[in-house]
Amino acid sequence: SQKIEQNSEALNIQEGKTATLTCNYTNYSPAYLQWYRQDPGRGPVFLLLIRENEKEKRKERLKVTFDTTLKQSLFHITASQPADSATYLCAPHDQTGANNLFFGTGTRLTVIP
């Protein structure tokens, strides 16, 4: 069955540094992969979508890579700020026909001032 792993449950970094979050998936080959941000008690908010034929996607301070050989996506936040503290969810798409998403458990990022 499909499996999604996000590198760690929690990640603490110093303000101004680059945060790197990892998403690994096994047993399938998604054509798309999405990243979401979730704040406590709130629903996830869409950040970026990357397609299998795209190596990298950027949006302001965010960068996502998608390596279909390694079955891995990396999510980077450069010049991190305390306001970036949240849980980040990786969501590769499901190719089984329903075209839904599988969500990882998330990585809780804390940016320390």
Add this chain to the structure above:
Amino acid sequence: DGGITQSPKYLFRKEGQNVTLSCEQNLNHDAMYWYRQDPGQGLRLIYYSQIVNDFQKGDIAEGYSVSREKKESFPLTVTSAQKNPTAFYLCASTGTGGSGNQPQHFGDGTRLSIL
């Protein structure tokens, strides 16, 4: 502003009781989804609907039921058959073509607890 509204924000269920969680969207989206989120677990799909009057079971549909009589509404009923209903429930929607290549828009969830 367009978006998804879930209500209530907090809900309590007694033993043997069915409860219904509301989800309404004004984004004119065809597809709607219900997820359950538990601590330490990813979002798990309960039910989804890609068009009015049609819906499909997700990975954990047992003990839940849904209806899709209107495009903008997708209520979820947690029945007494769901023995462990305490969780954070999230509703989402997306445009045509499914959510693989389009963002999902989420509501702010309903937290269900057992009395």
